[in-house]
Amino acid sequence: MSKTSTLKASDINIIQKKNLMLLLTVVIIVALTMLASYITDYNHIDGLTSIPAAISWMASNMIFSQSTLANLSNVLRLLWETILISIVATTTASVFAILFALLGSSLTYINKPFMYLAKIIASMSRNIPVVAWALILVISFGTNSMTGFLALFFGSFGFLVRAFIETIDEGSRDSVEALNATGATYWHTIFKAVLPGSMPQMFSWILFMIETNIRSATLVGLLTGTGIGYLFDLYYKQLNYEMVTLITLAIVVAVLIIEAFSNLIRREIL
Structure with missing residues (x-):
């Protein structure tokens, strides 16, 4: 019984470590993304809001004729x-x-x-x-x-x-x-x-x-x-x-x- 409990506890610790590493990786990626946006002066919101205007321009300028x-x-x-x-x-x-x-x-x-x-x-x-x-x-x-x-x-x-x-x-x-x-x-x-x-x-x-x-x-x-x-x-x-x-x-x-x-x-x- 004690051995089974020990194995289960060990498995739980491994899962917790993996989840912690995954969370840490996500945090690092998000932090790097925000840092890159700050350095390059890029605004994600402005980029997303400009998509409709870009699609409208493409529709009016890039349709080829006969x-x-x-x-x-x-x-x-x-x-x-x-x-x-x-x-x-x-x-x-x-x-x-x-x-x-x-x-x-x-x-x-x-x-x-x-x-x-x-x-x-x-x-x-x-x-x-x-x-x-x-x-x-x-x-x-x-x-x-x-x-x-x-x-x-x-x-x-x-x-x-x-x-x-x-x-x-x-x-x-x-x-x-x-x-x-x-x-x-x-x-x-x-x-x-x-x-x-x-x-x-x-x-x-x-x-x-x-x-x-x-x-x-x-x-x-x-x-x-x-x-x-x-x-x-x-x-x-x-x-x-x-x-x-x-x-x-x-x-x-x-x-x-x-x-x-x-x-x-x-x-x-x-």
């Missing part, structure tokens, strides 16, 4: 170009990411120096935003499709290396140890145990990265003068809000279609 629809073919052409650049950049980055993930994973690393080097390179690539990559590369390559491709490539590479390393590390160590015990070579172990078990999850990460890059490619296009981002920037500077609306809707519809398609593939492979 003449605007005549430019839809050009919008779709540049949108397709943006999608293709995103796919090529992601798939190319995934090939290099797999190699670096094999070197950086604790399950498949060759030696410790190469493992740390792979992780450092991936971390540097991942922690530089895609926009920063675009600005850096514009100086070297100018405003062209290659600059957009490389910016998306480096941004994708760092993220995918980390995702692939976690995927490989979560794989079955038993199958790897069993193959090693039979005297299998390193590459035999990789192709017979590691990649077959990790590839479905890796493919899911690649699909997710393609979706992300299509969104990022629009912003990259603003900086590199390519794709749908260039067209958006052109009409925005001309204050042609009807075309801006058409381009925005085209991007949203394309992303939703690709997201639905990738979700369908994920359900089949996972």
Whole structure:
């Protein structure tokens, strides 16, 4: 009886500590939000009350006419170009990411120096935003499709290396140890145990990265003068809000279609 009471008391103490930590976290978040609002001189009430006026302005300025629809073919052409650049950049980055993930994973690393080097390179690539990559590369390559491709490539590479390393590390160590015990070579172990078990999850990460890059490619296009981002920037500077609306809707519809398609593939492979 006393042991049961002790266990119940211990459970209650754990729950109370968790609730206390949750309450403390909420208080800290609220305090940081209020501090940020004070420093930036932002008023949440004014922001909320301005929403109806913003919606009214959008309704009166961003509804496109029949003449605007005549430019839809050009919008779709540049949108397709943006999608293709995103796919090529992601798939190319995934090939290099797999190699670096094999070197950086604790399950498949060759030696410790190469493992740390792979992780450092991936971390540097991942922690530089895609926009920063675009600005850096514009100086070297100018405003062209290659600059957009490389910016998306480096941004994708760092993220995918980390995702692939976690995927490989979560794989079955038993199958790897069993193959090693039979005297299998390193590459035999990789192709017979590691990649077959990790590839479905890796493919899911690649699909997710393609979706992300299509969104990022629009912003990259603003900086590199390519794709749908260039067209958006052109009409925005001309204050042609009807075309801006058409381009925005085209991007949203394309992303939703690709997201639905990738979700369908994920359900089949996972």
